[in-house]
Amino acid sequence: MRFTTLTALGSLAVLWAGAAAAAELNLYSGRHYQTDQALYDGFTKATGIKVNMVEGKEDDIIERVKREGAASPADVLITVDAGRIWRADAAGLFAPVKSKVLEERIPAELRQADGRWFGFSTRARVIYFDKAKVKPGVDIKTYQDLADPKWKGQICVRSGTNMYNLSLLSALIGLMGEEKAEAWAKGVAANMARPPQGGDTDQIKAVAAGQCSIGIGNTYYLVRLMRSEKPADLEVASKVGAFFPNQETTGTHVNVAGGGMLKNAPNKDAAVKFLEYLASDTAQKYFADGNNEYAVVKSVKLDNPALVTLGSFKADTTTNIETLGKNQPLAQKIFERVGWK
Numbered sequence: 561m562r563f564t565t566l567t568a569l570g571s572l573a574v575l576w577a578g579a580a581a582a583a584e585l586n587l588y589s590g591r592h593y594q595t596d597q598a599l600y601d602g603f604t605k606a607t608g609i610k611v612n613m614v615e616g617k618e619d620d621i622i623e624r625v626k627r628e629g630a631a632s633p634a635d636v637l638i639t640v641d642a643g644r645i646w647r648a649d650a651a652g653l654f655a656p657v658k659s660k661v662l663e664e665r666i667p668a669e670l671r672q673a674d675g676r677w678f679g680f681s682t683r684a685r686v687i688y689f690d691k692a693k694v695k696p697g698v699d700i701k702t703y704q705d706l707a708d709p710k711w712k713g714q715i716c717v718r719s720g721t722n723m724y725n726l727s728l729l730s731a732l733i734g735l736m737g738e739e740k741a742e743a744w745a746k747g748v749a750a751n752m753a754r755p756p757q758g759g760d761t762d763q764i765k766a767v768a769a770g771q772c773s774i775g776i777g778n779t780y781y782l783v784r785l786m787r788s789e790k791p792a793d794l795e796v797a798s799k800v801g802a803f804f805p806n807q808e809t810t811g812t813h814v815n816v817a818g819g820g821m822l823k824n825a826p827n828k829d830a831a832v833k834f835l836e837y838l839a840s841d842t843a844q845k846y847f848a849d850g851n852n853e854y855a856v857v858k859s860v861k862l863d864n865p866a867l868v869t870l871g872s873f874k875a876d877t878t879t880n881i882e883t884l885g886k887n888q889p890l891a892q893k894i895f896e897r898v899g900w901k
Contacts, residue, residue, distance in 0.1 A: 584610045585830040588625060590618035590639030591817060595850035602846065603837045609830050618723075622648045630824050635831040638680075638819030641723045643730070645677050645818055646885020655823040657832055665839040665857045669880045670816055679816030679881055680838040681847035682854045684873065685728050686812065687803045688767050688775035688782065696803035703732065703805045703813070706774070707747025715748060716763045716772035719756040720895030724778060724815060729894060730887035731813045731879050738890065746898040756901060761785070768799040775800075778815070779870060780852035786866040787852070804873035811876035815884065817853065 587600070592615070600611040616624060618639050625632055625648070637648060648654065654676040662671070662678055670679035687706070689696055700706070706715060718725055733741040753772035763775030764782055785797040804812045821831040837843055844855035848864050855862070862868055895901075 583827075583830075584612055585827055585834050586633045586635045586825075587611055587613045587834070588621050588634040588637045588822075589613055589615045590621045590637075590644065591615075593851045595846075598850060599838075599843060599846050602842055603834060606837060606842075607830075607833055609833065611834075618644050622651070622653070625653050625822060626651060632822065632824050633826060634822050635825040635827045636819060636834055637822055638817065640815075640817045641727060642679070642816050642818075642881040642884040643723050643727050643888045645679075645816070645820075646882060646888070649676050649820075650885070653822055654820040655825065655828075657821050657835060659832060659836055661836045662839055667856060667858070667877070669877050670818075670856050672820070672882060675820075677818055677820035678835060678839070679818035679856055680843070681817045681851070682814040682856055682875070683778040683780055683817075684804060684812050684814050684854070684875065685724060685776065686779055687805055688764050688777055689801050689803055690767050690770070690773045691799055691801050693773045696801065700774070700803065701805065701807075702809065703728070704744060705805075706751065706776070707744045709747070709751070711751040711774060713751065713753050714773040715751045716753055716766040716775040717748070717756055718759065718763065718776070720745075720900035721892070722756075724760070725776070725900075726888050726891045726895070727815050727884040728776075728813050729891040730884045731876065733887045733890060733894075734879050734883045735810055735876075738894070741891075742894045742898065745894050745900055749898050749900040764800050765796055768796040779854075779867070783852040783864070783866045783870070786869070802870050804871070806876070807874050810878060811874040813879075814854075814875045816856070816881055817847075 604611055625634055625637060639645060649672060657675045666678050687700065729741060729745060732744060760777030760781040763777050766772050767775045779802055782797060782802050785793045788794060806812055825831045839857060841860055844857045844860040845863060847853045848855050848862055848867060852864060852867055
């Protein structure tokens with residue numbers, strides 16, 4: 561895979577925080593959103609630093625950094641899901657960053673305590689529901705309710721090997737303990753309308769088609785359909801709602817997209833500036849508008865109309881994002897034991 565220069569805009573005459581900008585930043589990315597190019601263009605305009613990007617599948621890009629070792633040209637690694645970020649950190653890939661900007665703007669529960677990585681956007685894992693069949697807050701209130709036998713044959717969900725589901729179960733292990741979390745997973749598996757399959761969008765479409773009454777997925781998949789220009793997508797979105805579970809208890813489970821500076825980064829100053837830029841109001845608003853994610857900086861106003869339509873919610877702030885990675889191996893074993901394939 562070769563480097564591709566995303567932008568050549570700007571010049572070295574542009575300053576960032578009063579210091580001369582570095583020439584370039586080498587970014588390894590496990591994010592696959594075309595809209596991110598505008599995000600990186602914004603960094604170049606602000607700093608004059610050219611962004612060279614290598615993009616790959618989430619796990620593959622981490623393995624690439626491992627293989628390259630001390631010779632790696634990569635300055636920053638970003639990817640999706642705290643589980644993957646934790647894996648990269650456990651492999652010793654990240655270097656600690658001391659930044660007052662990042663410490664002040666990124667909530668403590670969404671970053672590694674020593675500054676090795678940071679979450680820059682969140683996505684809530686919610687319950688999709690058939691608007692004609694389910695009354696959220698009445699029929700169902702929590703993730704735990706998904707294991708109630710009354711939902712037998714009515715739940716659609718992705719595979720137990722899916723990273724987002726592993727992170728959800730990892731959070732529940734932290735909140736409920738292993739025994740109760742396994743009982744929950746067993747109950748949900750017994751309530752499935754079909755074998756786990758497809759992605760989050762497939763769960764939405766299955767609910768809209770009447771194959772199940774409830775699905776599990778991230779918010780931005782539904783928001784994409786809501787913002788689509790395709791009539792078929794809009795029809796699906798009109799039939800399906802998103803419910804934020806556990807509003808009266810622990811709050812809704814959230815995951816992150818994020819990353820950090822790599823320990824062998826050749827352009828460390830540029831790497832820190834890039835991470836700080838991702839925490840800026842401009843970048844935070846772009847995460848929300850460009851890819852329908854939630855900003856992590858609390859002062860940033862949500863301007864995405866479709867995302868606003870879903871409403872505000874209480875997020876789980878008691879579970880540090882690191883927990884999603886640490887509990888992941890156990891979560892995988894539980895899914896295997898209960899038959900959530």
